[in-house]
Amino acid sequence: MIINQLTIHEAHRLLGARQLSSVELTKARLERSRQVEPRVHALVAITDELALKQAQKADELIARGNTHPLTGIPVVIKDNMCTKGIPTTCSSRMLENFVPPYDATVVERLNGYNAVIIGKGNMDEFAMGSSTEHSAFFATHNPWDLSRVPGGSSGGSAVAVAAGETIYALGSDTGGSIRQPAGFCSVTGLKPTYGRVSRYGLVAFASSLDQIGPLTKDVADCALVLNAIAGYDSRDSTSVPYPTPDYTQCLTADLNGLRIGIPKEYFVEGMQVEVEKAIRAAINKLEELGARVEWEVSLPHTPYALAAYYIIAPSEASANLARYDGVKYGFSYTDTDSMWKALEKTRQFGFGDEVKRRIMLGTYALSAGYYDAYYLKAQKVRTLIRREFDQAFEKFDALVTPTSPTVPFKIGEKVDDPLQMYLSDVCTLPINIAGLPAISIPAGFGDGLPIGMQIISKPFGEETILKIAYAYEQATEWHKRRASI
């Protein structure tokens, strides 16, 4: 038994059989973090004291017969989800000292199951980025190649799972921020349907696109975590009051009769050959497993998704980030007598360049005289993209694409070229625009670097996604490979 490589379902079995205690499991994670953190920098905070307390309590509950799969299992929470009494920084100077007085709904739910929170995951500042280089504190490194990025913005969460610092993690996905780092780190990452998981307590980047989801070692774990966090929340008016199915029930490895479409627009120009090769091989595998694959599906509005996204997301962000004025919490510039100067300087020094860039983009797009040409137009494009997906899902149960057009790139390679960085999410953005669920699962390697496959379904089609992902996973070995670090 290699304790660092356990999945949730494996660890749960060992805990139940008393072959392992939560305290042992937790200590092993903390020890692992001590070993690898200096190289990967995945965590902005390690909450060891709290974690051991939670682990002890979990052990007591397990001894009394508590059987929830998440009880006593270590988890890392991306640092944009509020944790009561634990700093929640969004990897920003602005919130470096912000300690929330409340728990996000997802955290409340995990605590309700007596999960063990061992740390907070590093991220691109306010979730704006695709490499975790835009953290105000430090860049996170990819455990498969320390000179490369882990993807972003949930890079810290993905690396913590890939490097064995935690058994699973929560991330958030606004344009690919769970799936792209999952692909880059060879772990499983699901962005649920918009409205499936409560956003209450998730520090908002782009409210109509943000969604919380799991980062796990395999598909079964993904289903277990989704079971725990999905469901209606009266505190989030955009959460949907649909019943939550038991997502483990769809893990049947049977793809017979499932119709899968391959949208050609997702095999973009500039896509790396090894990525395309790996994904085509993976799709062949799905066909082998019984799925009916149609290779030449067209979603012609796809090329406009990126532009629409970079209007809508920054517009919402420009309002969402207006509250950081230095008056109520977080960083505050006080060396002035002028209220307006204090506001200006607080934001000048509190925000990093990428955040400022997006606030300016959004402010511009919403300004009088530009609103119709930008924001309104982008919303119309959004409707067209949504409609196009609706039509596709009349014919197909799922669509399959690469998660990202490239394998992980070098740290520093794109950080000064925002457009190149934005293109890294070209395959994942349209899914958020349409509010759909999608997963990224390990689907091979190119020169030893991970490649992710994205499976997309219609709204609330998580079960279809998990079913396909599970079947593929059971037929392949990619998810079992571990970074040697």
Add this chain to the structure above:
Amino acid sequence: MNFETIIGLEVHAQLLTKSKMFCRCSADYASAPPNTHVCPVCLGMPGVLPTINQQAVEYTIMTALALSCTVPDYTKFDRKNYPYPDLMKGYQISQSDAPFGHRGWLTIETNGEKKRIGIANVHLEEDVAKLIHRISPDGESYSLVDVNRSGVPLMEIVGEPDLRSPEEARQYLMKLRSILRYLGVSTANMEEGSFRCDANISIRPENSSAPLAKVEVKNMNSFKAVYRALEYEAKRQRRIALEGKKLSQETRGWVEEKGITVAQRSKEYAHDYRYFPEPDLPPLVLNREWVKEIGSKLPELPEARRDRFVAEYNLPPYDANLLTSSKAMADYFEACLKTGVPHSLSSAKRAKMVSNWLSGEFSRLLNATNTEIDNSKVSPEQLCLLLDLVHKASISGTSAKLMFKEMFNSGKLADDIIAQQGLSQISDTGVIEREVMAAIRNNAQAVTDYKAGKRQSLKFLVGQVMRATRGRANPRLVNELLEEKLEEG
């Protein structure tokens, strides 16, 4: 050159809901210590989300319907962006292009003429926190933020520029306040800040279709202030126009102590609020049946009640108008009639008697002491008891006024006052005759005048007798005896 004054009013009214607009904090913050009615949501903490207060939506729809607005099938909230320390999120959740109600009206009456004033729209938003500006002992100025008010439901009623004088503006505000109180959706108290008014005022030269520059006037904290500010502003604009100078479009603040308006420095960025649909709140599709049900449950509104008072109680329209302009007054009036006292009067006469008292002595004291009738110490039952005494001529009118004042100030019961002060009427001719003789003796000039045909002097002498008996003498007897004695002498 003659000018026409053009006024449009924007009114903000806090809604009387239990909880705030987007969170569960209590909205009743008036007597709460600073920053005690707060939670992560109304503090605008990172990660929080709003949820809509259904009662506030219902109140807004009620108001929209009462103002004859169209309530659409689809509404939504929008974000209004501007930075200010009283705005916790850096944006206010408001409504821009899909309000709960639009294109309605209310009716005012000036100089006996009815006039319809258009309502552009009725929309719902959240109130902001309160800034308190202080100066420390060593002269440094600083500001405190009280977040209790942040997130209290605020309804904005935007009036069309249909008002043509400060008086019409005053009538409009009184009518609107009355409607909100009849609906029970707001305390609508201007002094307490639950009813706020900004005014847009411009003047238009006769024979011109375009008004001159529009001026927005703010910072008016009472009905009187609105009236005075608009009077001032209308004159100021005329003067500048007549001097041949150019009026500028600007925002001006009313300075109560000086009785003038002054130009305010325009708020930075104030002109571009960058409205966009609030992504945290899905659009609302209003169920037709629900809206209809709200409409059918609307309480009786001032005009309907006035008409009923005329029909049911035979009141002159003037009286009915006066009584129904305030819901509390009309309620009090009807509570009085319910007692059936004085029994011996016909219901129409009783109604008129109560009406006279309410619009006379009672209103005078309410105004003088700045009291609302529902807070008065005199109950309808007690008032009717007093009227009964007057009607039975057990006390004189003058005594009754004195007694009422005592009841009004102390809350004492009518019977107790009579017992204590011996205010019952004197009809003992012996006592009255003694006072009559004294009055004749002490006022020789008046007696001479009377005899010379000056009837006025009789009134003067009656007054002397009434004063000597502290108003208790039966005036009819005093008159009779005086005339008799004067004829004799």
